[in-house]
Every structure is written in structure tokens, then in C-alpha cells.
Amino acid sequence: MSHHTLDATRLLCPLPVIRTQNFVATLNRGDTVDVICTDPGAKNDIPAWSRINGHEIINTKDDGNNIVITVKVVGSSD
Amino acid sequence: MKAATHLKQKKAVALISGGLDSMLAARTMIEQNIHVEGINFFTGFCVEGHTHAIRKQDKDKQKRNNALWVAEQLGIKLHIIDVIEEYKDIVINPKHGYGANLNPCLDCKCFMVKKALQWTQENNFDFIITGEVIGQRPMSQRRDTMPVVARESGANDLLVRPLCAKNLPATLPELNGWIDREKMHGFTGRSRKPQFKLAAEFGIEEYAQPAGGCCFLTDKSYANKLSDLWQARGERKYEFDDIMLLKIGRHLRPRPHFKIIVGREEGENNFMQGYRKQFTSMYTLSHSGPLVLADGKMSEDDIYLAARLTARFSQGRDAQSVQVLVKQVDKEEIKLDVPPLSSEEIPQEWYV
Numbered sequence: 322m323s324h325h326t327l328d329a330t331r332l333l334c335p336l337p338v339i340r341t342q343n344f345v346a347t348l349n350r351g352d353t354v355d356v357i358c359t360d361p362g363a364k365n366d367i368p369a370w371s372r373i374n375g376h377e378i379i380n381t382k383d384d385g386n387n388i389v390i391t392v393k394v395v396g397s398s399d
Numbered sequence: 400m401k402a403a404t405h406l407k408q409k410k411a412v413a414l415i416s417g418g419l420d421s422m423l424a425a426r427t428m429i430e431q432n433i434h435v436e437g438i439n440f441f442t443g444f445c446v447e448g449h450t451h452a453i454r455k456q457d458k459d460k461q462k463r464n465n466a467l468w469v470a471e472q473l474g475i476k477l478h479i480i481d482v483i484e485e486y487k488d489i490v491i492n493p494k495h496g497y498g499a500n501l502n503p504c505l506d507c508k509c510f511m512v513k514k515a516l517q518w519t520q521e522n523n524f525d526f527i528i529t530g531e532v533i534g535q536r537p538m539s540q541r542r543d544t545m546p547v548v549a550r551e552s553g554a555n556d557l558l559v560r561p562l563c564a565k566n567l568p569a570t571l572p573e574l575n576g577w578i579d580r581e582k583m584h585g586f587t588g589r590s591r592k593p594q595f596k597l598a599a600e601f602g603i604e605e606y607a608q609p610a611g612g613c614c615f616l617t618d619k620s621y622a623n624k625l626s627d628l629w630q631a632r633g634e635r636k637y638e639f640d641d642i643m644l645l646k647i648g649r650h651l652r653p654r655p656h657f658k659i660i661v662g663r664e665e666g667e668n669n670f671m672q673g674y675r676k677q678f679t680s681m682y683t684l685s686h687s688g689p690l691v692l693a694d695g696k697m698s699e700d701d702i703y704l705a706a707r708l709t710a711r712f713s714q715g716r717d718a719q720s721v722q723v724l725v726k727q728v729d730k731e732e733i734k735l736d737v738p739p740l741s742s743e744e745i746p747q748e749w750y751v
């Protein structure tokens with residue numbers, strides 16, 4: 322199990338979701354990734370993407386500049 | 400006992416735009432016990448929340464991605480594919496031409512079905528589903544274009560359109576008995592009533608109803624800005640940043656070789672800040688005002704003119720003199736004191 326960081330700042334949706342999807346495809350079950358975004362749309366889209374793929378959102382932080390969404394790989398990563 | 404292969408659930412990939420038709424088409428196949436997963440292509444021109452995400456005044460508006468939302472309602476996976484680079488050729492050289500604006504809908508459909516076919520081959524899926532309806536759209540969904548999409552995409556009889564299948568020749572999944580033709584539909588024409596009725600039958604109450612098409616290429620003012628960009632550059636090319644910037648700000652072209660983009664509000668100004676390393680940028684120091692980006696090779700006179708325009712769009716528009724900070728790529732910042740242009744000095748033709 323490993324922890325990763327993915328920079329998706331300045332990208333507008335759906336690009337943060339695409340980056341997350343493609344990155345998660347390289348990870349193993351149990352791995353986690355902090356996706357760092359600036360588009361507030363990601364707060365809806367990354368959890369929606371995670372739900373339909375069976376992954377878990379274990380934390381969301383928004384400091385007004387950056388949004389950090391932590392995804393845990395649970396479902397199959399493809 | 401039936402052969403084991405016969406029992407294996409067949410798998411289809413559905414093109415999911417986020418609208419009602421593709422949602423109904425996928426649902427029709429799920430009802431027939433097909434394993435369906437969605438695919439959605441990001442071309443860079445998709446209307447999806449971008450301008451809402453950028454504009455501060457729209458911050459409270461719904462920002463959900465409709466394709467993801469649809470997939471969740473259907474309980475299927477969704478694969479979003481970035482096709483920004485490959486799609487350029489479709490926009491620049493559409494074999495079948497454009498619709499009312501710069502929308503190459505028929506080429507676009509062929510391209511997307513072709514990509515979906517590739518995906519089915521790579522992922523061992525059996526066929527492709529689209530929400531197309533004969534006669535629904537003037538360019539890409541006509542009786543004569545349905546076979547064009549099937550043929551040019553290479554999908555041929557692996558392309559199933561569950562909403563109008565009864566009006567089309569039988570496809571391989573029907574002939575093989577994977578799906579039942581009788582349980583599909585025979586919708587035609589522009590009326591949306593059959594779709595609304597089917598949605599009600601499925602208990603689908605909420606869905607996005609995009610006005611016009613699914614992308615900015617159908618938008619007249621956007622298409623004008625893209626044409627202007629091509630004309631000014633003397634070639635039909637674009638980069639992703641170009642097409643993003645066409646979605647925001649006021650665009651004025653005071654001279655054939657350069658244009659300026661004026662942020663209209665705080666959200667746009669913030670978004671444009673990210674482009675200050677790539678473009679000449681300006682803003683007023685003596686008064687509050689927007690961020691302005693300038694695109695093109697500019698002489699000193701051009702810079703001066705752009706600074707006067709920048710002053711015009713600031714709170715100092717009626718002042719004698721306004722101080723403007725100018726930053727050109729790879730050059731030191733300079734401060735210019737300029738008289739703002741009067742509104743009479745800005746011809747309407749400058750607005751792109």
C-alpha cells in the first residue's frame with residue numbers, strides 16, 4: 322500500500338477527473354492518492370467518479386486556494 | 400442445456416454525452432441484461448461547467464459533470480477519454496464539413512464511434528451503443544448519415560442505436576440473439592415526446608437538457624472567435640490554451656496582428672493570471688481594473704494602444720491619465736501613463 326500525490330491544479334473539469342482516472346489505473350488496491358485541484362467542480366466530480374468505480378474518498382480539504390481530495394483505491398483500477 | 404458461451408453476459412460500451420438520449424439508450428440495453436459501461440470523450444470544446452467554474456458570479460451554479468451523473472444514475476462505470484490532440488484534425492479538416500457554425504458533427508460522430516470501437520477491442524467488449532435518433536439533428540442524425548457513421552467509424556453492424564433500431568437494418572447483436580430488436584424503439588424526428596415518455600417509464604425524472612449541441616463549436620460567438628484566431632494566424636491551427644481562452648473574457652482585435660482579451664470579472668481575471676507567462680499582460684495600477692492579455696507580435700505603438708484600451712476598461716476610464724503595468728514575455732515590467740481611449744475611439748468591428 323502506498324500513498325501518492327497528483328497535481329491537478331489549474332485544470333478545469335473534467336481534466337482533474339481524467340487525470341485521477343488515469344493515475345488510479347496505475348495503482349494497486351489499498352493505495353491512496355491526494356489529488357490537488359483548484360476547480361471547485363472537482364469536489365463533485367472526483368467523488369462521483371470514485372463512487373461509480375467503487376473507490377473511497379477518505380478526506381477532502383479546501384483551504385480556499387487548493388482543494389485536496391484523498392482517494393483510496395478500492396474497486397478495480399481499470 | 401445451452402452452450403456456456405451463450406450464457407456469458409455480453410458487454411457493450413455506451414457513448415454517454417450527459418444528455419437524455421444516450422442515457423435512455425444505455426438503459427434500454429441494461430434492461431436486456433447487457434453489461435454496459437459508459438465512455439465519454441473530452442474534446443476541449445465540451446460545454447461542461449468550464450465557464451461556470453471560471454466565472455465567480457456563477458460559482459453557486461450546479462457544477463456537476465452530467466456524464467458522470469448519468470453513469471451514476473444508471474449504475475454503470477464511465478471512462479472519460481482525453482481526445483484533445485486527435486480531435487484537432489476533426490475540427491480543422493472535417494471531411495463532411497461544418498453545421499451552422501464550426502461544428503463538424505458528422506465527422507465528430509464518426510470519430511467518437513471509431514474511438515469507442517477501438518476501446519471495445521482493447522477491453523474485450525462486444526458492441527457499441529449510441530443514443531442517436533433518425534432525424535433528431537439536421538447534420539449528424541439523418542436517415543442518410545446513420546450508415547455513414549456506422550461505415551466510416553468501422554463499427555458497421557456492431558453499432559446499435561436502441562432508440563431508433565426498429566427503423567434501421569438489424570445489427571450483429573440482434574442477429575446473434577444477444578439483444579431483442581422488439582424491445583428496442585423506433586423513434587424518429589425532432590420531437591422529444593417519445594424520449595420523455597420512455598424516461599417516465601424508466602422512472603427517470605431528472606436529466607440535463609442541453610440547449611443546442613454538446614459543445615462550444617455550435618455556438619455562434621465562439622465559432623466567430625475561433626475563425627478570427629485562424630484568420631489572424633494565417634493557418635487553421637489551435638492549442639488547448641487557445642480554445643480555453645476563447646471561452647472567457649471580451650475579445651477585441653484592434654489590429655490584424657494582435658488581439659486583447661479583457662477579463663470581465665474577478666473569476667476570469669484569476670483564471671487569466673495563469674497565462675501571464677505565455678502572453679503579454681496588462682493591468683491598471685492607478686485605478687482598479689481587469690487583467691488584459693494580448694496575443695500577437697506587438698510593436699511599441701501596439702503596446703501603447705493596448706494599454707489605452709486596458710485603461711478604458713478600468714475604473715479610470717474618465718481620468719486624464721491612467722497608469723498601466725505592462726509585462727511582455729521575457730521582458731522587464733514597464734509602467735505606462737496613458738490617456739484611456741474614449742468609447743468613440745473603439746470601433747464596433749474591433750469586438751470579435
Ligand code: SF4
Pocket residue numbers: 502503504505507508539612613614615616617
Ligand atoms: S455538437 Fe460538438 S460534440 Fe456534439 S456532435 Fe457536434 S461537434 Fe460533436
